[in-house]
Structure formats: C-alpha cells, structure tokens
Amino acid sequence: MPPRKKTERIAPPAKSASAVPGKAQTINDIARLAEVSKKTVSRVINQSPLVHKETRDRVEAVMREFNYTPDPFARGLAFRRSFLIGMVYDNPTAQYIVNMQYGALDAIRDSGFELVVHPCDSRSPGYIDGVRRFVQQQKLHGVMLVPRVSEDQALADMLAEIDCRYSRIASVSLDQASRMVITHDRDGAAEAADYLQSLGHRDIALITGPSSYRSAHERTAGFVEALAKRGIELPRERVVEAGYTFESGVASAERLLAGNQRPTAIFAGNDEMAAGVYKVALRAGISIPQELSVIGFDDSPLASRLWPALSSVRLPIRDMGRIAASMLLAEPAAASALAAASVRPHLIVRDSCQPPAR
Template sequence: MSRRITIRDVADLAGVSVKTVSRVLNKEPNVRPIMQDKVNSAVAQLNFKPNPQARGLRGNKTFILTLLYSNPNPDYILEVQNGAMEQGNAEGYNLQIFPCDHKNENLIETVSSFLEASPQDGVILTLPLSDNLQLIELLEKKGIPYTRISPFYSEHNSPSVGSDDQKAAYDMTKYLISLGHTDIAFIKGHPDHSDTDKRFSGYKQALNEYNLSLNEEIIKQGFFTFESGEDCARQLLAQKQKPTAIFASNDCMAAGVLKVSKQLNLAVPADLTIAGYDDTSVSQQVWPAITTVKQPIHLLGKMATKKLICKIKQKTWDEIQSIFECELVLRDSSSICNSTTN
C-alpha cells in the first residue's frame, strides 16, 4: 500500500513551510502569489487531498457545511445541493444535508439537537426554513453563520440569494397572453413558501396589464407536488368553461396537469397549453416537453455557499442580498390558442 501524502510532503516539494501550505490551502489572505503558485503546483503534482478533519482540529473548524431543507420537490433540492457541493468542494468544504419538517411543532428542538450532535461551520437555509424567525434566532444564539435561499423577509442583515419570481411569472403569463390565451388558469405553490405569493403576484400583474379579469374559478391551490398538480387539473378540466392554458407554479405540478390531460384525451398543446416553473429534469422527461421558467437553482445553491464561506472567514461581500434573473424556456407544451376548443 502506498504511503499517504502529507502536508509535509507538499511543503518539502514547494520549498516552503508547513504553515505557508496551510495558509494557501485555507485560502487565507496576504499570501504572496509566488508562494501560492509553488504550493498549488506541489499539490497538483502530488495529487494531495487535504483532510478536512485534520484541518478542523488545527483551526477549530470542521470544514463542514449543513444544508437544511423542508421541501416536497426533490428535483429542486437536488439542484440546490449540487450547486452547494460544487462551491464547497472548490473551497475545501464538505456538505451534509438534514431534511426536516417545517410544520413539526418540535422543529426548533430537532434542529438544535442535530446542530449539537453534528458540528459544522455554517448552515444554508432553503425556503420555507429561510423565513423561520425562530430558526434564525437559534442559529444566531449558537453563533452559527448562515445564509438564506429565496427568503421573503429581508429586513434583518443576513446574507441571502434569490430569483426574481414575480417578474418571471409575469413574463410567462405575458407570453401565454401573446399566444392568444385569455382563460389562463393558475395553480399556486405551497402556501408556506414565499415564492408562491411572488409567482401569483406576477400572474396577476400580467392579467391586469392586459385588462384581463382575475377569475377565481380557475385559480387553484397546489402544494408543489405531482399529486396536487393532478388534483388541481381535474378540478380545472371538469369545468364547463375549461381554461385554454394552465400555468403551474412548478414543473412537478405541471407534469401532473399533463397526465390528467392525457387521461381526458386532450391534445397538448392543441387543446390545452401547459406551462411550469423551475426547469427541473421532469420538464424534459415527459412528452410533450414542458414550457417553463428556468430558475437558476444550481446558481442559488452555489452562491449561497460562497456567501456562507465568506461569512465564516469574516470576509466582506459587496451585495449581502443578491437577486438573479430567470428566463423562459419555450418547449412543445405551448402553442397559439385554439379558441374553438371550448
């Protein structure tokens, strides 16, 4: 068995001290570029892999970040996780995940016990946990750095990232109107998620701008799950005056709408246009592929992690709260309105 490469081996090859190697690996400031180049070259030549636990013992750090989530959409969480892992790995941090139920009355006690049993340097909060003020208070009391993804409340001074959900939903609704649709149904997301209100606001804004009345009969409450998309679709498509387009607040629900339309022998998009939100994998795995809003989920996970590591290292960040743009992805589930359908 080959001998494990150590930090001493890196230092010897680079011709620098072990302390210098440690400073470069920990990305500490004020290390001369020439020293950084020597250390990085030696690390590459030796294929040296730093041991996070050993680094933690020397610097009172674990080099572990925790992703806390309570979200029914696995595709969304996977993309956030991948973005967080990418950035964490690039900066020498490992990622652990902890799923929890935001409705559990023992949530704070459960998270507190986890934090004590599994030490970490910082926490990433996804919605709706990113708006849980009790949870935020717990982290601040314990002195654990954190960042928030897509929070609704931005009053207190904590780093966060998000996307412009209202504008994106407005743009999608406007696109559907441009196709000639005036009876556009809307399936809301989970009521506990802040992005639900933002997306609904964008939908209403577009209707108002084009002088289309808000029809409560074709607005349904979903929960970001495939099953809730099915349930809402059955209610909408059972109506005498069926909508010609259904805009669901995420792709899982849009896929549920697509399933029900097929069961009812409705042609998509000839009889019914369907739009989703997020641009997760399911939007391309069904047929017809779903027109959707591409939310930069991977980027949100990556940038939330980058901000968290900056906070851990007590570095400054120009923008404490960053909002990223979304884009429309037009696929086969949308087309010009066929007004003779109803």
C-alpha cells in the same frame, strides 16, 4: 577537488508497531508516527504558519506514506469548528434539492469543505430544536437555508443566537444583504402571464404552491398582477392551491379540467405540478397544446423530457446553491460587506403553448 555537498532529505520516522498496512490511520496515529503532538498535526492539516518547515515536512511525509486523508472534524480542531457546510431544507421536489446540492458542491470543490444535508419537517413544532442539534453536533462552519425553511425568521434568529453563519435563499429579501440570495420569482411568473396573454389566452387557470411557501405567494402575485394589467381577471374557481408535488398537480388538474368549461391555458407553480396536468389531459383526451396550453416553473430536467416539451420559467437552482455556499466560505470581514446576491428567472419557450382554438 572539493567533496560533493550532500542533499539533506527528511525521512519519516520508522513505522510504529501500531501502524498496520492497509488500515486507515487516525490523526493520533499520524502524530505518534511523526513524533509530534496531535495539535501539531492539526496545524499542519490546516496550513498554520506556526509549524516549522522541518516539522511540517516530516508530518506531511508520514501522511503521504500512509495515504492519510483528514476528515473534516480533524481539520476543525484548531478552530473549534468543523470544515462542514450544512444544507437545511423542507422541500417536496427531489430534483430541486438535487440541483441545489450540485450547486453547493460546485462552490466547495477543492476548498477542503464538505457538504452535509439535513431534511426536516418545518410543520413539526420541534423542528428548530432539531436544526439546533444538527448544527451543534456537527460543529458546522455555516448553514445554507433552502426554501421554505429559509423563510422562517425564527430559524434564522436561532442560528444567530448560537453564532452560526448562515445564508438564505428566498424570492424576496428577508435579512442582511450579505446573507441573501434573492430569486425574484414574481418577475418570472409575470413573464409567463405576459406570454400567455400575447398568444391570445384569456380563460386561464392557475395552480399555486402551498400557501405556507413565500415562493408560492410571489409566483401567484406576479402572475395575477401581470394579467390584471392587461384586463384579465382570474375567477376564484380558476385558482387552485396544491402542494408542489406531481400528485397535487393531478388532483388540481382534475378539478380544473372537469366539465365543458375548461380553461385554454394553465400555469402551474412548478414543473412537478405541470406534469400532473399532462397526465390528466392525456387521460381525458385533451391535446397539449392544441386544446390546452401549459407552463411550469423551475425548468427542471423534467420540463424538456415531457412530450410535448414543457415551456417553463427557468430558475437557476444550481447557481443559487453555488452562491449560497460561496457566501459561507468568504472571510467574515469580507462577507459582511457583500451585497445581496440576485438571480433572475426567465421563461423558456418550448412546445406546450399555442394560441387558443376558440
């Protein structure tokens, strides 16, 4: 009877004296324990085909034994880039940013990439230099630009200059198609105008976002133009610029709802400002929707939590974040051939609007 063939097993090297149980191991520790170079460990982490199977198995066995999880910087050693996606934003609406992050995390899940965020003040003269330092210090693989910084051409030019990939989310096309996620805010605002007109409203007011935001211009233009097509003009005193915040919505509503000549409907450029209208109306004893119809924009979770539930133009913010991050994960050759991504807003009708009482 022939002898049984032995099955070869690749065992990890004996533990080094420097391997302390329970202590997090570094890439240098893994290299020493596996008796290979740090570069070889990096190649194993990045699934390089240049590593022999026996060496790969030995390194992976050591990594399993010590529960080693490489950080994104270690993964990027072989490529001189980190496995980090950056998100740069200057936006006062917390829920908007949270939803955008959720979308980006949806895209990078199980990809080995991680998300890092960089809030900034785009009104500061040195903010572009701050973004440059952020990108270079983190060695970012790419950057998502969220409105309003996505609208800043000087920022995009800087990223191109330092050879950093980026994607831009904006209401209109501002760059190469392969870098753009277009949100068509104008169309969503026009739908809100059409709905109020269909209910019979003619004395309508508008609370816009900041004039420095392209989205505010697009939402204003879409709303005003749609009403004009139906013979409804918005007097200057019925248009108030605010800051996309709850507090600015309160201040704007106080101006619009003072006195006896109140509008019968208000369209607010986002849900935070619409919530400010609710507060002023409640304080003044103005019932929604019986005496005042209100529409917001974004359809954030806040819209369905207000009472009565707020009609709002739904912008798929989470999808926008997912698409923008996915663009950065595509291979460069494939990414350059991509068409501009497009998401479409639409009005969600709830309980905050009805025909005017007068």
